Amino acid sequence: MSNRNIVNGRIELSEDEFKSTLFSLLGPQTTLQGQIIIPKTYGPVIIKTNEEKMIEGAFESCMFKCFMSCTLGYGLGGVIGLFSASVNPTITGPDAKQQTAREVFRDMKATTMSHAKNFAIVGAMFASIECAIETYRGKSDWKNGTGAGGITGGLIGLRAGVKAGLLGAAGFAAFSSVIDYYMRHR
Structure with missing residues (x-):
């Protein structure tokens, strides 16, 4: 934890660290699309088109x-x-x-x-x-x-x-x- 960047009281994570933290918090049934985190709890997630x-x-x-x-x-x-x-x-x-x-x-x-x-x-x-x-x-x-x-x-x-x-x-x-x-x- 000592080698991490702390900005405005927040810890900045690399993308790999973020994904591993996300995986540990939400479990293996998550999808990361862009910046939207969608937990898969009740079946497949379908994102609607425009x-x-x-x-x-x-x-x-x-x-x-x-x-x-x-x-x-x-x-x-x-x-x-x-x-x-x-x-x-x-x-x-x-x-x-x-x-x-x-x-x-x-x-x-x-x-x-x-x-x-x-x-x-x-x-x-x-x-x-x-x-x-x-x-x-x-x-x-x-x-x-x-x-x-x-x-x-x-x-x-x-x-x-x-x-x-x-x-x-x-x-x-x-x-x-x-x-x-x-x-x-x-």
């Missing part, structure tokens, strides 16, 4: 999440609207006349599109708000979904009044919390 990082960043962006939520919401709303139109006719009662096939399909199209549009808007709102909250907080946990659910439900319910907005916020926040808990603990 292209992989760029694609992963695009898929994790707020714009992509919002687009996908809007698209999937539109599809799910369309399916629910089609089911709803098939089991709930709009013309009923004693004065109802027999509907033609054209009227039935026109009614089904209107109901399907209405549900699809509404689900798309809700999905886009929720995803955008959740992503904004997650970006602001810098964390990915249950609080983001609960907050986004509360804000989304409140904004949707606010069209019917303040009381409906508060109930919508509480209901959507509770629903978001339950879904988030289920998805994280399954």
Whole structure:
């Protein structure tokens, strides 16, 4: 130890001494790539390329999440609207006349599109708000979904009044919390 250089209270090691010290501290399952020390503890270490990082960043962006939520919401709303139109006719009662096939399909199209549009808007709102909250907080946990659910439900319910907005916020926040808990603990 007497022949080593001490600079600013630190001992300087040669590259061979550094590698042997690293080997003795971390064991034989380490990889030295550049200046990054990667311990191999749970399988092989895979370092992502810049292209992989760029694609992963695009898929994790707020714009992509919002687009996908809007698209999937539109599809799910369309399916629910089609089911709803098939089991709930709009013309009923004693004065109802027999509907033609054209009227039935026109009614089904209107109901399907209405549900699809509404689900798309809700999905886009929720995803955008959740992503904004997650970006602001810098964390990915249950609080983001609960907050986004509360804000989304409140904004949707606010069209019917303040009381409906508060109930919508509480209901959507509770629903978001339950879904988030289920998805994280399954």
